[in-house]
Amino acid sequence: MTDNRNLILAVVLSIAVVFGWQYFIAGPQMAKNKPATTAVTQSATPGATTAAGAPAAAGTTAGSAPAAPADGTLMTREAAIASTPRVAIETRSVSGSINLKGGRLDDLRLNDYRVTVDPSSPTIILLSPASAADGYFAELGWVPPADGTKVPGADTLWTASADAKLTSTTPVVLTWDNGAGLTFKRTISVDPSYMFTSRDEVLNATGKTVELAPYGRVTRLGEPVVGGYYILHEGLIGWMGDQHLQEVTYKKLRGEPPQNFTGVKGGWLGITDKYWATAVIPRGEGAVDVQFKHVDGAVPLYQSDFKGQPLTIAAGATGAVENLIFAGAKQVSILDGYRDNLKIDRFDLLIDWGWFWFFTKPLFYLMDYFYKFFGNFGIAILLVTVIVKAVFFPLANKSYKSMSAMKKVQPEMAALRERFADDKVKQQQELMALYKREKINPLAGCWPVAIQIPVFFSLYKVIFITIEMRHAPFFGWIHDLSAPDPTNLFTLFGLIPWSPPHLLMIGIWPLIMGVTMWVQMRLNPAPADPAQQVIFNWMPVIFTFMLGSFPAGLVIYWSWNNTLSVTQQYVIMRRQGVDVNLIGNILSSFKKKPKDGEPAPAAKLPAAANANPKPSAKPPTKPGTKSTPPKAKS
Template sequence: MDTQRMFLAIFLSLAILLGYQYFFVPTPPPVTESTVVSSPENGKSEEKPSAAAPPVAAASLLAAQPAGGAGRVGREIPVTTSLYSAVVTETGGMVKSFRLKNYREDLAKDSGDKEMLRPKEGDNLPLNFSWGIEPGSIPPVVYEAAPLQEGQDGGSVLTMRGKLPSGLEIVRTLRFVDQQYLLELTVDVVNNTATPLQGAPYLTLDNRPFVKESQMVFVGPALVYDGVLEEVKTSDLKKGSKSFTGKISWAAYEDNYFFCGIVPRTGEQHTAHFSLQDETRVTTVLAGASDVIQPGQSQQYTYSVYFGPKTMGALKEAGHELERSINFGWFDVMAKPTLYLLNFLHKYVGNYGVAIILVTVLIKLLFWPVSQKGMKSMKTMQKLQPKMAKLREKFKDDKQMQQQEMIKLYQTYKVNPVGGCLPMVIQIPVFFALYKVLLQTIELRHAPFFLWITDLAAPDRLSVGFDIPFLGGIPVLTLLMGATMFLQQKMTPATGDPTQQKVMMFMPVIFTFMFLNFASGLVLYWFVNNLLSIGQQYLVNRDEVA
């Protein structure tokens, strides 16, 4: 009996203690510390946004109570324009689906429209807004959406209202503009309480890679802040999250073809915080400065949102420096004009393969005088090989005298020993610039050339009815490129010692293996350039014989 009374006393004591904690002790406000990290690229300080520090009553009011509409399941609202079809969910007011009508998932015509969002079960969705407390600290608001309205610009306007039991009301207005990928998001935060509330706005993006297969280019978060473009590698996020504080033009998730970005339109200073949730999911949080909203007053926040392709035209039309997401690195100065030229020629010929050939011809004509001089120099060097061999033999024990006699020989015949290499050195930057253009230009994605080359952005493979190990099909264009390179090597005057000549003969084989998985558009450029070089070398050799 005493034992039963003891257990009963313990049970009642615990019940009283837990009941007191639950009903009378307020939930403490969330506290995060401000962390400053250094940006290795430019030495600027980057500050991770600290959670807004509202008055204690306001923080408790926001954190202790669940989001509005907790007992209701949010509806899904379809929105369609001429460029895309989207689905917005009332749960959080977030975007669940965004399909681009002018782009397919893959080359197959029945593969369906390109889906920009690939959430897995349990993932958050893009464009979750929270105020006064960091995203994820409370469940998303379940909004009530008004009927879709027709906008003045031919698009649609979606207005959604959400109320927290605390008295805070959030009104979201999404404007979908026809013939544009840029959306306008306006959020009004209304304080219906009797207490001033202090908090900062947070807007989030959650993204996974736009395609399943790996790519040979940058994939991950990026931003422009204080005029500097920063691309954050996903591998770096595995070591820890990164934050950037300053004047942020935009923060986004991108790859070489597509772009999901948000542009803050309210306030001068913002913080973009990037973190990796698992192996592939990246969360971007864009935080603004803290505001105090008086009772009965409201605060408005405005954002522009771009979900779409990385075409120079669409990005420039959207504004906000979004075109800087097309980043060619060191070769940007040469790559951008090449891209404009490629698109300009395509307007007239209607085929990007033909446009690449024309660009190759124009580049070859531009460098024709330099190449001509280099080829003649190599031809002269070939004639001097016997004389040079005699000098090496004669002064084999006196390297200094050998060098002096060699210089006299070059001066006598007016030849530059590095003249033959100069054209190649000059063209290397152009090649890499064009390489970046052909690798990153979305215009080449699924763009056909002729016959078996149906995608200039993919490696060329001719199907033979069965899979070839490691290749799938026959890389016809790549093999032709290697063959023309070998022929060009045979026609080029042999200079240097026999060992060097043998090494050079292996170059076509090495390049062929290198180009096996390159975009067929790039292989096409190299193949045509080889043909033009063979023709030029033939003319030089013929003139020498004559």
């Protein structure tokens, strides 16, 4: 049993090291300083550079000025929006506007999501103008050709009808004439969710053939604050067809040359946050060249862009391309729908399912099914836990039976350890013979813990990365399953007005988890080794502190799983004829331990331990001599 417990503790300690490192060392990074409020906004267009080799402004000819306010300073978001003419966007899911100066999608709010769990808090801002702090926008257009042909750029003022408004049922049409025989027309539509479609047409009245290459980009000005979690990617992302999924963090791209991917077919690219993303999706059969880049400066720039194959437009003809922009929440059902209905390959990978997606995604679908039925993700977590326990019941049942058998032969094991106390090799040989004779697998007890590891990690992943869990309530004081338990033992649950450090975030549910874990460990007697006893006794306390700052949904899962495990193990052990003295084991934990040098109370040996007493090595005492009483066995 001791050997078995050593392996269990090793596995548990491994979990503690992994998650302890994540939350106490590589946890949420300190909020970085916001970019300076006065700087020149830099932009970069695929295929266009200035004479000095620096990136040029979007859609402009080489050497033109960047799209920034005249005085070179950044504005507030509200002032930046008010400074240019716009076409309003109003749908069920999003609201904002299209900037007629440049034709950019640079003002977007997500109507269904708020900053905090408070329903009166502001809605999430996804996109903002380049001339504002934290500029973030998506853009489609034409790369300026080498012959100097004028194409729409960052300073182009598009024309729209006075009553134009983009809704899910009414597209908008933007037009611009370059004054040299080319008329550009852009028709923008949006579905009820987060997908924008842009059809760009060019009427060629120049009297000669024109070649224009389309491009698309997602640009972010300034480096956002990211969580820094190793299980979640935030930064530049794209599916590059045969080159598979590419994920590049801001830190990795900073100061490095651009990353290029050529000949990409059927891909998509953009920038992703934890719950939101913006991506451009090239359409058509032709391959595109993709680039991830960083431009250093007072306000750093990060950009995912693509350049398509040149489109040849004969004199008097009209050429057209159609591309998509996704800007919204990474809701699983919506991304799956775009993947299947619009044939966007691997578009669901905008959500970071991780290497074990084949386990994590089905777990989410199962939880989502129960959520739709009961309307509460907390209940879904409880039911999924029961199902997981049922699926692994045969294995767990076998493990608990083996543990029960080991407990039944504990007296014999104790007798063998005492008999061969000075011969460890012989002791192990006899113990292995006992295991073989009684058909006991000494490693079987680690399976209940080992089974929990992938389930625990996958559930942690689901709760942490999926937007469906964001602000999802349970019951009582748990209003957000993706956030830690808001109560705190060290404030007497709100009676003391102070904010404890991150390590002391011990709420009611973490306490319940610690107690259930402690009770589960009391099902078995403590190991004989004092060092193992210390670990055995302090492990629930360590886990309580470690999981205190974890999402409440995960702590609820762990507590419920512990409760089910205690019940399951108790029933199986009783059915195997084992005397489960759970109450006695619990009470013994509070008994006063003897001080150093103080003799421990004599333990009553089980009958099985005395069945084959150790033969005495001493000869019988002669009559009339003084006998020394034998030492009590410990």
